[in-house]
Amino acid sequence: MMAAADDPLFEYLLRLGDNDLILGHRLSEWCGHGPVLEEDIAISNIALDLIGQASLWLDLAAEVECGGRSSDELAYKRDVLDWRNTILAEQPNGDFAVTMTRQFLFDCHHHALLTALLESANTDVAAVAEKALKEVTYHRRHSGEWLIRLGDGTEESHGRAQTALDNLWVFTHELFEADGVDQAVVAAGTGVDPAHLKAAWDAMVNPVLAEATLQRPADGWSIRGGRQGVHSEHLGYILAEMQFLPRAYPDAVW
Amino acid sequence: MTEDWPLWEVFVRGRQGLSHKHVGSLHAPDAEMAVQNARDVYTRRREGESIWVVRSSDIVASDPNDKGSLFDPADAKVYRHPTFYIVPDEVEGL
Numbered sequence: 379m380m381a382a383a384d385d386p387l388f389e390y391l392l393r394l395g396d397n398d399l400i401l402g403h404r405l406s407e408w409c410g411h412g413p414v415l416e417e418d419i420a421i422s423n424i425a426l427d428l429i430g431q432a433s434l435w436l437d438l439a440a441e442v443e444c445g446g447r448s449s450d451e452l453a454y455k456r457d458v459l460d461w462r463n464t465i466l467a468e469q470p471n472g473d474f475a476v477t478m479t480r481q482f483l484f485d486c487h488h489h490a491l492l493t494a495l496l497e498s499a500n501t502d503v504a505a506v507a508e509k510a511l512k513e514v515t516y517h518r519r520h521s522g523e524w525l526i527r528l529g530d531g532t533e534e535s536h537g538r539a540q541t542a543l544d545n546l547w548v549f550t551h552e553l554f555e556a557d558g559v560d561q562a563v564v565a566a567g568t569g570v571d572p573a574h575l576k577a578a579w580d581a582m583v584n585p586v587l588a589e590a591t592l593q594r595p596a597d598g599w600s601i602r603g604g605r606q607g608v609h610s611e612h613l614g615y616i617l618a619e620m621q622f623l624p625r626a627y628p629d630a631v632w
Numbered sequence: 633m634t635e636d637w638p639l640w641e642v643f644v645r646g647r648q649g650l651s652h653k654h655v656g657s658l659h660a661p662d663a664e665m666a667v668q669n670a671r672d673v674y675t676r677r678r679e680g681e682s683i684w685v686v687r688s689s690d691i692v693a694s695d696p697n698d699k700g701s702l703f704d705p706a707d708a709k710v711y712r713h714p715t716f717y718i719v720p721d722e723v724e725g726l
Contacts, residue, residue, distance in 0.1 A: 414637075414659060415658075415673075416658050416659060416660065416669035416672065416673055417669075419672050419673050419676075420668065420669065420672040423672050423676065516671075519668070520668055523664055523665060523668065527661065527665070
């Protein structure tokens with residue numbers, strides 16, 4: 379593939395891959411700590427799906443960059459300011475309601491995004507999107523069914539789900555904001571305009587919130603910046619754990 | 633939590649399988665989650681094309697104490713096995 383190091387597609391692919399890798403890592407923290415064995419396996423499966431998708435996106439990014447960095451180097455040798463995931467993806471797991479609410483908000487966006495990327499002019503991007511969409515269709519089903527059960531469950535579970543929704547809502551606006559990188563990949567036909575995903579996201583989120591008897595929070599103050607490298611304090615701790623081994627033992631193999 | 637959730641028996645039909653086979657059991661709050669849990673627990677390695685779940689309490693089982701009267705009489709009925717026929721060479725798949 380012919381491309382330059384400053385190709386906006388590189389930056390765009392990092393955003394796609396980083397979201398998957400950071401949320402996948404977050405979910406992997408549940409492994410062995412799930413509320414029940416069945417859910418422990420379900421969450422670990424989703425974590426592995428996301429980490430697998432991250433490796434596909436970062437492989438593509440490495441190819442586009444033509445800079446000699448492999449996907450492993452992109453994953454393990456970038457520091458906080460070079461990460462391009464949304465701030466939603468790096469938020470702590472909290473209780474099970476927080477994890478499932480974060481997952482559902484993310485999954486609906488992920489589903490809309492991958493569906494749109496099926497039309498990418500870049501056939502590699504479209505192919506990864508097609509593979510990932512099957513997995514994400516299940517992720518959304520799983521998190522949505524859980525959110526319905528938590529919201530429409532007991533007083534305790536409803537309260538926790540509503541609190542999680544209220545607290546996480548401020549991170550959702552970032553998912554739909556376009557910057558120069560987005561505009562460039564839209565112009566090239568390889569990426570999608572985040573703002574165009576909002577209608578599809580609303581159409582997935584609203585019915586589930588209604589069935590879950592959860593109140594959709596009002597749009598007010600919001601926070602953004604992850605896609606440009608401005609992160610919450612949580613990302614540094616994730617990277618410290620995730621990157622420790624390859625940084626402490628460079629070129630370690632197993 | 634699982635003590636509050638009913639037990640479900642899981643049946644999976646493999647890719648070449650003609651019928652669903654019992655593969656195990658799990659806990660789930662309801663049927664939809666039982667199917668999802670079955671998918672996650674029992675088909676991670678592409679074991680299946682189709683899943684059935686059924687509440688364990690809905691299964692009617694024979695009494696182990698009846699084993700003798702139910703099954704032993706078949707022991708003496710070798711003529712029920714199709715082993716006394718000469719199978720023509722042309723017949724495949726038997």
